[in-house]
Amino acid sequence: MKELQAVIFDFNGVLLQDSALHEKAWFETIRELAPAHPCLTGDFAVFIHGKANRDLFETVLDKKLSEPEAHQYSERKEGRYRQLCLELGDAFKLTPGAPELLARLKAAEIPFTIATASCQHNLEFFQKHLHLSHWFDLANIIYADGSIPCKPHPAFYLKAAEALGLSPEQCMVIEDSVAGVQSAKAAGIGRVVGFIGDAPQTNRGKLLAAGADEVINGFEEFPLPNLGL
DSSP, rough: OOOSSEEETBBTTTTTHHHHHHHHHHHHHHHHHHHHHHGGGGGGHHHHSSSSSHHHHHHHHOOOOOOHHHHHHHHHHHHHHHHHHHTTTTGGGTTTTTHHHHHHHHHTTEEEEEEEEEEEHHHHHHHHHHGGGGGGGGOOOOEEOOOSSSSSSSSHHHHHHHHHHHHHHHHHEEOOOOOOOOOOHHOSSSSSEEEOOTTTTTHHHHHHHTSSEEEEEGGGOOOOGGTTT
C-alpha cells in the first residue's frame, strides 16, 4: 500500500458526529425565514450539506446579501447549532475512536490537522468545549475565514497541506461529504477516504462516485497501513 505522510481531517461529520444537529438548526432557521421553500419538503440533507452558509441563505432568500446581512443570518443559524451541541451535555464529544486514533498518530509523529468549513465562532466553540489544542496545533487548522472558496473548490485542502509543509500527494484526507471529497480530489490529495459515521449508508455510493478511494464506517476501520502503521 502507498505510504502517506500526514492526515487532514474534515471536522463536522468526521471528528464530530453532528450532522443531525446542523440539519435541525438549518431546518428551524429556514422554516422561520422561508416557510414555503421547497427544500423543507425535499432532500433536505443534500440541499444543505457541503455548502457555504452565505450561498445557502442567498438561495433560500433568493437575493444577494451584504457582508453584514450574511454574517447576521449565519450567526442566527450557528448560534442555534451551538446551543443544540451544549444541550447534549456529556454526549458532546469527539467521534468514538477519534481520541485513540489521534493519540496513535501523535505517538508515531505523523502530522495531522483539520480543514473545516466551520466559521471562526464555531471553531472557537469547538476549541473551548472539545479541547482541540490537546491534539492539534491550532495555528495549522484551516477554517472558513472568508478568504477561502468553499468546497468543492480545492483551496481548503491545498492550504491544509501547505500548513503541514507537505504536498497534497503526501496527504490523506478523511471526508464525509460529496463536496469535501470533490475538493480533496481536485487538490490532488494522495488518498481520499470517505467517512460514514452516523450518516446513512446510502452515502457510501455517493462518496465513491465523487471520487473517494475507499469508504469507512468509523475510525475502527481507519487505513493505518497507508501511513506505514
